[in-house]
Amino acid sequence: MVGRAGTWGEATGRELIAALAVAQAARARPVVAELRRRDAAGLLPAEQFAAALRALAARGDRAPAAAALAWIAESAPARADASLPALALLVRHPVPAIRDRAVRLALRLAPHAGAEAGKAIREAAAQLPPEHRHPLTRAYGAQTLVPAPPVPAPRGPAEPPAPIGSPAGLARALRALRWPAEPAQVEPVLAALVELAARDRSSSPRPWPSGAGPSGASGSTPAGTPSPRRRTTVTSWPWCGAASWRRCPRTRAAS
Structure with a gap:
């Protein structure tokens, strides 16, 4: 089993890297030692080297960050592309000493960095204070910002019809x-x-033809004849509309 009897020699590289993310600082030291032993012997693939450095840099503690910086400093400059993703995390470390050393290492590796690996440093440098951002920008270039789409001008009130x-x-x-x-x-x-x-x-508009009342009969009365006052009681609802008055239910007129 991995870590039994205090040895990590039988663990795979992936198991060692996974242990770095959860092990306490005291328990992480033998894991780092085993990984560096394999790296010195040429037994640690490049992707596991980069993953181990990222696991140490992401811990946030001072001891794992210092171990990552020491490992990077003792590695060949040709491995810059594998080291820069971890350095992009370490240049933003909350401990000033760790942050300053990470910036110095990133500047030292800049001539050996590829375009894709340098992108991580450019993105990290954009969030740093000027004393760190300016040297990194000169070494790696400025972060290219994608321009935001233009904001349409506010529409004024529509013209009244x-x-x-x-x-x-x-x-x-x-x-x-x-x-x-x-x-x-x-x-x-x-x-x-x-x-x-x-x-x-x-x-x-009128609901019935000119000269006709709602019942269809002429609404005119002989001259001089007073119109009788009638009260109409609606016996059914609803009213069907002006065009359908004749088809509506009959009303009952009461004197």
Whole structure:
């Protein structure tokens, strides 16, 4: 079993790297020693070397971060691309001494860094104070920011529709309405109905033909004859509409 009897010699590289993420500082030291022993013997693949450094840098504690920096400092500059992802974490470390040493190491490895590996340092440098950001920017270049899409200008109030000034225009506006209609389409129609009805009652729509009452009979009375006052009681609802008055239920008139 991994770690039995205080030895990690039988553990695989992945098991050792996984142990770095959870082991306490005292228990992590023999894990780091075993990984570095394998690295010196050429038995640690490049991807496991980079993963081990990232695991140490991500711990946030001072001891694992210092172990990662020492390992990077003693590694060949040709392994810069594998070391820079861990250094991108360490240049933002909360301990100033760790952060300063990580910046110095990143500057030393800059001539050996590839474009893709240097991207991690450029992104990290954009969040650093000027005393660290400026040297890293000169060595690795500035972080390219994607411009934000332009914000559309706020739309002003819509132009009010032209008023309806004639019965013919009112009829066209009524035919053009579709349900559901926008308030901006309905308001001119309502305003025209009120205005035209007040200006000339002959222009307002009628529910029955001129000269005829709702019952179909002539609404005229002989001259000089007073119109009888009648009370109408509706016996059924709802009213069917002006065009269907004759098909509505009959009303009962009471004197």
